[in-house]
Amino acid sequence: MKTKSPSERADRRKPALIGHNAVNQLPHKSYAFSNGHNPHIPADYWFQSPPEGLTLFVVLYTRACRWARCLGCNLPSKVSQSPVHYSQQMKQIDFIFDFLLSPEQKQDLRKIILSNNGSVLDQETLSTMALIYFVAKMNMNCPHVSVLCLETRAEYVDLTELEVLSRALSEADVPADLELAIGFEAFDETIRNDYFHKGLSLHTFEELARKIAEYSFRLKVYFMLKPVPQITEQEAIEDVQKGIRYLDSIARQYKLAINLHLNPTFVAAGTPLEQAFQQGRYQPPLLESVRQAVLSAQGTTLSVFIGLNDEGLAAPGSSFIRPGDEKLLARLNEFNSTQNYALLK
Numbered sequence: 001m002k003t004k005s006p007s008e009r010a011d012r013r014k015p016a017l018i019g020h021n022a023v024n025q026l027p028h029k030s031y032a033f034s035n036g037h038n039p040h041i042p043a044d045y046w047f048q049s050p051p052e053g054l055t056l057f058v059v060l061y062t063r064a065c066r067w068a069r070c071l072g073c074n075l076p077s078k079v080s081q082s083p084v085h086y087s088q089q090m091k092q093i094d095f096i097f098d099f100l101l102s103p104e105q106k107q108d109l110r111k112i113i114l115s116n117n118g119s120v121l122d123q124e125t126l127s128t129m130a131l132i133y134f135v136a137k138m139n140m141n142c143p144h145v146s147v148l149c150l151e152t153r154a155e156y157v158d159l160t161e162l163e164v165l166s167r168a169l170s171e172a173d174v175p176a177d178l179e180l181a182i183g184f185e186a187f188d189e190t191i192r193n194d195y196f197h198k199g200l201s202l203h204t205f206e207e208l209a210r211k212i213a214e215y216s217f218r219l220k221v222y223f224m225l226k227p228v229p230q231i232t233e234q235e236a237i238e239d240v241q242k243g244i245r246y247l248d249s250i251a252r253q254y255k256l257a258i259n260l261h262l263n264p265t266f267v268a269a270g271t272p273l274e275q276a277f278q279q280g281r282y283q284p285p286l287l288e289s290v291r292q293a294v295l296s297a298q299g300t301t302l303s304v305f306i307g308l309n310d311e312g313l314a315a316p317g318s319s320f321i322r323p324g325d326e327k328l329l330a331r332l333n334e335f336n337s338t339q340n341y342a343l344l345k
C-alpha cells in the first residue's frame with residue numbers, strides 16, 4: 001500500500017468543505033445546537049435488530065459535522081457547535097461500557113454503529129485517540145461483536161488509520177469486521193448534489209469502494225426516499241430503484257459486502273425541508289413507497305435495512321408513519337430482522 005506523506009495527509013484532513021459548522025454561514029438552516037448537553041454522556045443511542053443480531057447505534061457528543069449543508073439534515077442540532085475535548089469523549093465511551101450496557105447486552109451485542117451525527121473519521125470532531133479507546137473498550141467488554149460500523153463522509157477516510165483500527169479489531173477474542181457507513185442519499189446527480197447539497201461524486205464513491213474492497217472492509221450506504229421537494233413520489237421510488245441497481249453493480253464489481261440503509265425522509269426541524277412542508281410544497285414519502293422501493297432489491301447482492309426511526313428530529317406532524325400504517329410498519333420491521341421479501345409482497 002502506498003503510504004501518504006504527512007503533507008498529503010494534512011491536505012486530506014483540511015476541512016475540505018466549510019471551515020466551521022456555524023449555521024449563520026448557512027442562512028437556510030435555523031436549528032440550534034445542543035451546547036448545554038453533558039459532554040460526559042453520548043448525544044443519543046438506541047438498539048436495532050438486523051439479521052446480524054442485536055445492534056447498538058450510539059451517537060457520541062462531539063463538535064458537529066463540518067459540512068452541515070445537506071438540505072434536509074438537522075443532525076448537528078444534537079451535538080456541539082464547539083470542540084469537545086478528547087478526555088470528555090473518552091468519558092462518554094466509559095459511560096457506554098460502564099453504565100449504559102447491561103451485562104446481558106454486552107454478551108448479546110453483535111454489532112455497534114458508531115456515529116457523531118457527522119463523521120467519526122474527522123479527527124477535528126472525534127479524536128483518533130478516543131476512537132482507538134472505543135475499540136479497546138469494545139474488545140474488552142463485548143466479546144461477541146462481529147462488526148464495528150463507522151459513520152463518516154468519504155473525504156475523511158484514511159486507509160492507514162483504518163488499517164490500524166482493523167488490526168485492533170482482529171485482536172479481540174472474536175475478531176470483528178470493519179464497516180464504513182457513507183451517506184449517498186440520492187442516486188440522481190442533480191438531486192444529490194444540486195438540490196440536496198451532498199457534495200459526493202460517483203467518482204469519489206467508487207474510489208472509496210475500490211480501496212476498501214482491497215481490505216475486505218464492508219460498506220453501508222445511506223439512501224433517502226424523497227429527500228427533496230422537487231421530485232414526485234414516483235420519481236423518488238425510481239431514484240432508489242436506480243440506486244439499488246448501481247450499488248449492486250458496485251458490490252459485484254469489487255466483491256464488496258454492501259448494506260443499503262434506506263431512510264424514508266422525515267421533515268427535519270430547522271431546515272428548508274420544513275419550510276417547504278409548511279408551505280405545502282413537500283410531503284414525506286408514503287410507507288407504501290418504501291415497500292415498493294425495497295422490493296426491487298430482491299435478487300441483488302445487497303442486504304437492506306429500513307430506517308424507521310426519526311431520532312426525535314422530525315418537525316411536529318411530519319412523520320412518514322401515518323394512521324393506518326401499523327400493519328405495513330410491522331412487516332417492514334420484521335423485514336429488517338429477516339430479509340424476507342415475502343413480507344413486502
Ligand code: SF4
Pocket residue numbers: 065066067068069070073074075076117118153183
Ligand atoms: S447529512 Fe451528514 S454530511 Fe450532510 S450535513 Fe448532515 S451530518 Fe453532515
